[in-house]
Amino acid sequence: MSNVLFVICMAVTLVGAIETTYQIYKLTILDASSRGLKHPRLWGLLATNGNNSSGLLLYLLGRRKYPIKDIDDHQKILMNKRKKSAGIGLLFIVLGAIGLILCCSL
Numbered sequence: 338m339s340n341v342l343f344v345i346c347m348a349v350t351l352v353g354a355i356e357t358t359y360q361i362y363k364l365t366i367l368d369a370s371s372r373g374l375k376h377p378r379l380w381g382l383l384a385t386n387g388n389n390s391s392g393l394l395l396y397l398l399g400r401r402k403y404p405i406k407d408i409d410d411h412q413k414i415l416m417n418k419r420k421k422s423a424g425i426g427l428l429f430i431v432l433g434a435i436g437l438i439l440c441c442s443l
């Protein structure tokens with residue numbers, strides 16, 4: 338029984354991690370394109386890459402020089418949806434990690 342619960346918790350954690358990474362990638366693309374940065378997809382890949390989120394920190398520090406130029410209401414709504422989806426992905430990671438800890442302690 339505990340092996341099945343372990344696999345379920347691992348799957349929940351994995352789904353949360355993939356969802357959060359994807360949403361951060363898409364948010365970075367939206368933000369970079371609204372700021373007029375060149376190669377927004379490359380910035381998105383850079384932001385999601387790295388073991389200690391160094392790519393995301395590099396993007397956040399580098400974007401300070403570029404104010405938001407053009408963003409419409411549709412992009413704002415899309416950004417808010419993606420932020421909520423990333424939050425849900427983080428929730429899945431936390432719940433899965435708690436489940437994994439409980440499985441290992443039994």
